[in-house]
Amino acid sequence: MIILQAKDLSVAFAGQKILDQISLAIKEKERIGLVGVNGSGKTTLLKCLTKQLEPDEGEIFSSPLTSSAYLEQLPDYDSELTLWEVVMDSFADLLVMRKELRGLELQMTAADETDLPKIMEKYTRVTAEYEKNDGYDCENITRKILIGLGFIDSEFTRPVNTFSGGQKTRLNIARLLALEPDILFLDEPTNHLDMDAVEWLEEYLQVYPGTIVVVSHDRIFLDKIATRIVELSHTKLYSYPGNYSTYLQLKAQTSAAWEKAYQKQQEYIKKTEDYIRRFKAGIKSKQAHGRQQQLNRLERIENEKRDLTIAPWDFKLQQESALEVLKVNNLAKSYDETLFKNVNIHLRKGDKVALIGPNGCGKTTLLKIILGEIEPDVGKVEIGGRVIMGYFSQQFEGLDQNKTILDEIIYNFDITIEKARSLLGRMLFSGDDVLKMVGNLSGGEKARVSILKLLLTGANFLVLDEPTNHLDIESRLIVEDMLAQYNGTILMVSHDRYFIDQIVDEILVFRDDQLVRFLGNYSDFHNHEISIVQNIEKDFIEEKPSQQQLHRDENKERLRLERKIHRDLSELETRIDNNEEQIIKIETKLTSPEIYADADKVQILSRQLEELQKEVLVLYEKWEKLGSLAEDYA
Secondary structure (H helix, E strand, C coil): CEEEEEEEEEEEECCEEEEEEEEEEEECCCEEEEECCCCCCHHHHHHHHCCCCCCCEEEEEECCCCCEEEHHHCCCCCCCCEHHHHHHHHHHHHHHHHHHHHHHHHHHHHCCCCCHHHHHHHHHHHHHHHHHCCHHHHHHHHHHHHHHCCCCHHHCCCEHHHCCHHHHHHHHHHHHHHHCCCEEEEECCCCCCCHHHHHHHHHHHHCCCCEEEEECCCHHHHHHHCCEEEEEECCEEEEEECCHHHHHHHHHHHHHHHHHHHHHHHHHHHHHHHHHHHHCCCCCHHHHHHHHHHHHHCCCCCCCCCCCCCCCCCCCCCCCCCCEEEEEEEEEEECCCEEEEEEEEEEECCCEEEEECCCCCCHHHHHHHHHCCCCCCEEEEEECCCCCEEEECCCCCCCCCCCEHHHHHHCCCCCCHHHHHHHHHHCCCCHHHHHCEHHHCCHHHHHHHHHHHHHHHCCCEEEEECCCCCCCHHHHHHHHHHHHHCCCEEEEECCCHHHHHHHCCEEEEEECCEEEEEECCHHHHHHHHHHHHHHHHHHHHHCCCCHHHHHHHHHHHHHHHHHHHHHHHHHHHHHHHHHHHHHHHHHHHHCCHHHHCCHHHHHHHHHHHHHHHHHHHHHHHHHHHHHHHHHHHC
């Protein structure tokens, strides 16, 4: 069933068309991955679909009963609210119901025989709705989401205003997941998540009960989540069934078929034009005129438009480094708490290594210690002979925000303006683009400038901190290819699992403030971790308990049952007392001449009395059975 439909949407900014007559039908429970190069209009389309942006042309159709939520639509929070309170606020309707149930329970204890049935009927109705919406599970769901997204118990009671921007983004994702709208719109949800949180989110979204539309540059994430890929390219929308890997195959087939059809038509046009030129004034002029008319009516196939992306480069080294590139010995660093200790790294020429671990474990700090920008508390860093280091900072600290792009290149490297313009053109900066101030650039534009500077250093040892964070998938492919063929040494931090897989042959993992080495790429490491967990679970399941353990377990179970029996007995006694009180009240009313004279009231009270007496008999039977069991456990 279609739950949202966009028809003939067009949007233009400053005279430049972003979306041109595009249509999209979103079906119930679909998982749509929205892809395209930076600037292709993905976020613009999301804002149109969520009605944050009014398109210049076209319409959006959806049922008023269909709920939706978009990451940027979430409200500004009261700074006094805690992390826990913000996410629990997603269950506001259920919390109101919970409060209503408590109030009804109090009313039932004080109600007379006339009001009680009405209150009980309402209590039953509200309870059914509350249970249907998992009201009893609100706290468990909140905790599961927060832990999954990388928050710890001690952070649950922290005020929202004490969290960083990245943490607030994770908080927004948590609240959005707890809201559980019919359509979930996600724009780069993995940007501020570490790998464990990304993998948790993948699993959570795979069983999400609603529809998902997600913009992401994480190819593994799209492979795990998407059931359809929608590509924005040159203001048009193209749809492909399946996940990202399937999309690549189908797109390649479509491109090949398009190219073949285009070339075939071009050959036909050339042959026809040659015929017309040769015979337009001769004996076959009539036939030539006829062919000209055919050519005029021909629907021309346009050559496939390809999205602009950065040009591929050969990364040339200034010189070869010595065999030993880096030695890190017993490194330790603390701020308020220990970040890491006893860190040892040994890199030789040509090694390509990824440094991974949860957010806040000290990856960037370690890189800056290796670069000499931060002093360690303990330990030593040795850089090998003839090593030329190149650094890519995820915060773009190597860029002068007050320079133009062109100045940033010509003042740092011995090249002419013409050469600098040519090189910047290969990084998609053309014409007056090169005169933009660095401080005014987007994250993707700053990343392209930083990559160009890195290429021009001729460094033989690259230290990379999240080099692909702001790049679209097409640009990531180019950078991947460059680094895979790079002849120098690489030490990098990245959350892009696919990117890591294409480049590295070794993983360094932060675990409990220390560094553990693993040979292989990320997929090898991940599969190894899964096999360890599976073996532990298998051993746990297959391990036969000792007699002593069995005896302890039996005693535990006996105590648990004994406590349960006494708890149930106490509850039964309370219910019996309450029912007997109600019976006495009804019997007293039935002896009243005023009530006795009203046949309808007598009938209602008699029916209530009969039901209460039957229930008391059942409760006494249960009480006697539990009493016997209690004696057995005594």
